[in-house]
Amino acid sequence: MNTKEMIKINQLNKSFGDLHVLKDINMTVYESDVVCLIGSSGSGKSTLLRCLNFLERKDNGSIIIEGNEVNPRTDDLNKIREKVGMVFQNFNLFPHKTVLENITEAPIMVKGINKEEAIIKAKQLLKKVGLEDKSDVYPGKLSGGQKQRVAIARALAMEPDIMLFDEPTSALDPELVGEVLTTMKDLAEEGMTMVVVTHEMGFAREVADWIVYMHDGKIVERGTPEEFFNHPKEERTREFLNATMLK
């Protein structure tokens, strides 16, 4: 077991107006862990994930990334975001740039890597996600699954220590889900620290080290896939698992 704390969250709270979406969240993610956040819509799992990348600002509590507590007001969030990659449900590829340019944009513009080097790296990443033949294509020509794999390559190009996935397969046709999950599984096997918001119970059971089940802004239960799926402790978890027919 790795013991390096990549993410540590203490008493995190977040509200949107009157809506209290995250309630006293505590969570630690160790190096090379794959944590799957599951729960029904509106349970707060996506908001929690977005807080980790500071796309949402916490109201109170602390978020510690690789040992440093982050203060969004005073810290350079761009530096932190370089270490924390994010993959979105709707891919958010840059439509006016080719696949290759999508991947090289941030390394060149943010890290100041020279163009040739960035292109070599991008091509390696494209090969890794199985899309080496698509480098000069615009995103509009890709299928959903291909778009998401490019988005993963784009995030990886910044060489992050942590990858966040916000329902990466929810916008995909069912037959395209597999290719994205395979890419993510490969990444997990390489030891990437990953936090994944997902409805893919099969993936969670197979790939996750830890399952965190959220309901109504709170973490209801957490455990290994074996504990969580086979011996859920909480009544609420059992209801959820029954409803998803995967008990």
Add this chain to the structure above:
Amino acid sequence: MPSFSHFFNILMETKGVFLKAMLLTLELTVVSILLGIVIGLVFALLKISNIKVLELISDIYVYLVRGTPLIVQIFILYFGISGIFLLPDFWAASLALALHNGAYISEILRGAIQSVDKGQFEAGRSLGMTKTLTLRRIILPQAFRRALPPLGNQFIISLKDSSLAAFISMNELFNVATTLGSNNFDEMTYLLIVAVYYLLLVALMTFVVNRIELKLAVSDR
């Protein structure tokens, strides 16, 4: 109505003076469009800055410009400002046209920027790009493409609006046409001739805008 051969004869006889006037019209238009884009972009960014004071400044500017006739703005710049420091008539007209266009262009650009999916902004930010960099590299290129059709429209309007510079005695197309027309007691012929020149310029402008649109459309599915 003048006969066609009369119209054609005059058209040929006057082409030297009209081409010169057309060049001035083109200069006025191009300068006012380029300046107008810069002004428009600045006020569009103020408007979306989420800073109340800056938003208000942008609102007031747009209100003042849209709320008064262009000819009034040209006269204010020409007669008013020239009293304080010397503003050559070309620059009085160009500046008035640019300030005028800028207000409309700022609204076009604001709309286009806001129409870009906010996921694009988040994607840029999540890669460690600063707000400015994300705006410059990700949002504005997409916004500009969406803005092109209404911008093309605005460019054509500003071309025709440049005829108002005639009223501060600039020898652009419209002024030349009315002057020659009344000198020769033949207004209709000269008005028809000047219409031809405007149509030519609009055709040219439409062609250029369409080419840019095509060029930027490479990424379309």
